[in-house]
Amino acid sequence: MNLATTPRLRIGFLLAPRFTLSAFATFVDVLRLAADDGDGSRPIRCRWTVLSRDMTPIQSSCGIKIQPEEPLGDPSRFDYIVTVGGLIDPATTLSPEAAAFLKRAAEARVSLAGICTGVFALARCGLMDGYRSCVSWFHHEDFLSEFEKMRPVSDQIFVVDRDRLSCSGGVSAAHLAAFLVDRHIGRAAARKALSILMIDEALTGDRPQPGLPLELTARDPLVRRALLAMQQNLHAPLSIARIARDLGVGRRKLERHFSADLGVPPADASIRIRLAQARLLLRQSSHTITRIAEETGFCDASHLIRVFREATGVTPDQWRQSEQGMTTEG
Structure with missing residues (x-):
């Protein structure tokens, strides 16, 4: 040549x-x-x-x-x-x-x-x-x-x-x-x-970025991208309609993909991701419940307390005290 x-x-x-x-x-x-x-x-x-x-x-x-x-x-x-x-x-x-x-x-x-x-x-x-x-x-x-x-x-x-x-x-x-x-x-x-280079296949640009820790593990690329959008907007959650529009699909299609891959609707997945972040902040910071509510997209402390209790059976303060007790014992 x-x-x-x-x-x-x-x-x-x-x-x-x-x-x-x-x-x-x-x-x-x-x-x-x-x-x-x-x-x-x-x-x-x-x-x-x-x-x-x-x-x-x-x-x-x-x-x-x-x-x-x-x-x-x-x-x-x-x-x-x-x-x-x-x-x-x-x-x-x-x-x-x-x-x-x-x-x-x-x-x-x-x-x-x-x-x-x-x-x-x-x-x-x-x-x-x-x-x-x-x-x-x-x-x-x-x-x-x-x-x-x-x-x-x-x-x-x-x-x-x-x-x-x-x-x-x-x-x-x-x-x-x-x-x-x-x-x-x-x-x-x-x-x-x-x-x-030992890379199995060429990936297209719309392949979801790997590596971001999520509360939910999805296999469907569309669902993974939606979950990433939810996590990247914790403090000001996007509506499901907005997420679907940003991903170039209809809301119904996005809901079908969530149901098939995770068995939950997108709105429930969003709540689970925000609650996971709330638990992380309760465990690793001394932030007030009001501040944690702000950082995880809940309307106010009362809203976070209600949703948290429905999911875990205890209030955020009770959960934090339990975690601190376990750490002390350990």
């Missing part, structure tokens, strides 16, 4: 200070395994490079540094500019030069991607306005606190919205990279890359 062959996929990487090394490495590994026959790793079908304003090594969140390969230059030489984020801290924002480079890329109609918290960097540049942004469930509240008018997608592993792509980080970076390989090089190359 001729190394002079024009690559079908060209990607430039911007690494934020204290970026997540695993997300970057996983994304790149899919590219290198798809770029060449076998495990040759030659950048033939696709090419990638790490960009920088001054070529200074960039330190990841784990301390390992990556040496950039090219200056920022003209963004139109790439099909995608991928920004990899990591720690959320004022000191980890992109440089003004990198932010300007991203804006030039957007003006040149180069697609932009945010990996892990890289979508925060794009949003800070105003480049996610009007686009859906995929954010890890772990950083859902961080995103809301910084971008009050934007509603992050935290129930999918990645999101492709026209010329903006974002993913939640971790192994989802591999699936987004495989999506791009499939789009530009072919499905066989994407499958090959994932197989070598």
Whole structure:
């Protein structure tokens, strides 16, 4: 195969200070395994490079540094500019030069991607306005606190919205990279890359994010996404109709899926999740019942007490005293 062959996929990487090394490495590994026959790793079908304003090594969140390969230059030489984020801290924002480079890329109609918290960097540049942004469930509240008018997608592993792509980080970076390989090089190359990385199959972007602890364990992807939406909005519960609408289905369909998978209606599942959080706060904090009611979406303390007693047979205060007694005995 001729190394002079024009690559079908060209990607430039911007690494934020204290970026997540695993997300970057996983994304790149899919590219290198798809770029060449076998495990040759030659950048033939696709090419990638790490960009920088001054070529200074960039330190990841784990301390390992990556040496950039090219200056920022003209963004139109790439099909995608991928920004990899990591720690959320004022000191980890992109440089003004990198932010300007991203804006030039957007003006040149180069697609932009945010990996892990890289979508925060794009949003800070105003480049996610009007686009859906995929954010890890772990950083859902961080995103809301910084971008009050934007509603992050935290129930999918990645999101492709026209010329903006974002993913939640971790192994989802591999699936987004495989999506791009499939789009530009072919499905066989994407499958090959994932197989070598010991990843069973390519997952679509709407696959629910794993890892968020839930009171209920669901197998149905639609039900899992609904449960995540409930947990991410504990303090201000969404109506079941709203959740169904956000998921693109009718309320009746959502109720049927809950019944088949969990044997309970969505409203009951929401109560169980909020009660589980109330128990956690009773056990691990000294918050008043009124504050716990506020944080778990109940109207007031009386409402929480009534629902809690119906579910457990005791009041929240009695439950807390019982838990404290067990801890003391232990």
